[in-house]
Amino acid sequence: xxxxxxxxxxxxxxxxxxxxxxxxxxxxxxxxxxxxxxxxxxxxxxxxxxxxxxxxxxxxxxxxxxxxxxxxxxxxxxxxxxxxxxxxxxxxxxxxxxxxxxxxxxxxxxxxxxxxxxxxxxxxxxxxxx
Amino acid sequence: xxxxxxxxxxxxxxxxxxxxxxxxxxxxxxxxxxxxxxxxxxxxxxxxxxxxxxxxxxxxxxxxxxxxxxxxxxxxxxxxxxxxxxxxxxxxxxxxxxxxxxxxxxxxxxxxxxxxxxxxxxxxxxxxxx
DNA sequence: ATAAATGCAAAGGGTTTGCAAAGGC
DNA sequence: GCCTTTGCAAACCCTTTGCATTTAT
Numbered sequence: 001x002x003x004x005x006x007x008x009x010x011x012x013x014x015x016x017x018x019x020x021x022x023x024x025x026x027x028x029x030x031x032x033x034x035x036x037x038x039x040x041x042x043x044x045x046x047x048x049x050x051x052x053x054x055x056x057x058x059x060x061x062x063x064x065x066x067x068x069x070x071x072x073x074x075x076x077x078x079x080x081x082x083x084x085x086x087x088x089x090x091x092x093x094x095x096x097x098x099x100x101x102x103x104x105x106x107x108x109x110x111x112x113x114x115x116x117x118x119x120x121x122x123x124x125x126x127x128x129x130x
Numbered sequence: 131x132x133x134x135x136x137x138x139x140x141x142x143x144x145x146x147x148x149x150x151x152x153x154x155x156x157x158x159x160x161x162x163x164x165x166x167x168x169x170x171x172x173x174x175x176x177x178x179x180x181x182x183x184x185x186x187x188x189x190x191x192x193x194x195x196x197x198x199x200x201x202x203x204x205x206x207x208x209x210x211x212x213x214x215x216x217x218x219x220x221x222x223x224x225x226x227x228x229x230x231x232x233x234x235x236x237x238x239x240x241x242x243x244x245x246x247x248x249x250x251x252x253x254x255x256x257x258x259x260x
Numbered sequence: 261a262t263a264a265a266t267g268c269a270a271a272g273g274g275t276t277t278g279c280a281a282a283g284g285c
Numbered sequence: 286g287c288c289t290t291t292g293c294a295a296a297c298c299c300t301t302t303g304c305a306t307t308t309a310t
Binding site: 148149150151152153170171172187188191192 | 298299300301302308309310
């Protein structure tokens with residue numbers, strides 16, 4: 001398991017902030033930064049525990065905060081299929097910009113946002129799905 | 131407490147759909163449709179119970195669904211101040227349209243969405259806050 | 261009479277927290 | 286050694302659900 005360059009950057013960030021570089025933090029960063037699909041905190045914890053590098057869910061949440069603060073991890077929008085439950089993640093610059101504009105138009109300095117869109121996915125639309 | 135015209139429309143909707151016109155439904159509709167600020171289900175239940183027209187939270191949730199289905203109530207976006215906790219609600223057509231477009235571009239038939247923007251409100255920005 | 265709505269309390273999911281124990285620096 | 290992180294379980298928030306009871310029609 002070669003250290004991804006992003007993980008190196010996380011280490012650098014931790015050092016810079018004088019935060020302990022722990023095995024858990026690195027393990028969680030590895031999994032989170034490498035995966036392209038959606039992972040729940042539970043999944044991350046389970047996956048790592050199965051791989052012999054046990055971490056608790058609380059630690060996953062705490063590390064996600066740190067990764068977000070470092071800028072190495074970014075929030076995604078979520079698309080949830082109301083029929084089969086599938087969750088798809090994506091990023092959209094325009095949406096991001098629009099939330100900033102909308103927040104500012106109401107006097108808020110935007111920090112972050114959370115968007116979940118519910119709908120029916122392609123598969124389920126054509127009679128398929130669970 | 132004069133029956134707001136919107137409540138009349140809710141009654142019409144219920145009749146049209148052959149749904150029972152209950153005291154709870156009307157009470158909840160009154161509070162929800164009259165208020166301009168954000169009310170949690172708990173708040174609605176508490177407020178009505180205090181006013182001598184007790185309703186359970188479950189019923190509030192169920193009635194919200196009905197009101198949404200009727201089109202008399204619409205979802206709002208939320209702006210949450212990270213500093214003082216204030217919650218501001220608003221609607222934005224453009225945002226709404228964009229979520230539809232974005233969902234469709236990924237093969238999803240959009241049904242609804244939930245957006246929460248976190249930031250710092252005007253008051254808290256200028257040293258104010260809590 | 262019948263079908264639906266209600267209320268309660270339990271269950272659920274996703275996340276946070278308190279505190280003793282472990283571990284980085 | 287000091288200070289932070291970790292892990293666990295409990296606490297939390299918000300919402301849904303199961304089921305016996307009440308109610309509109």
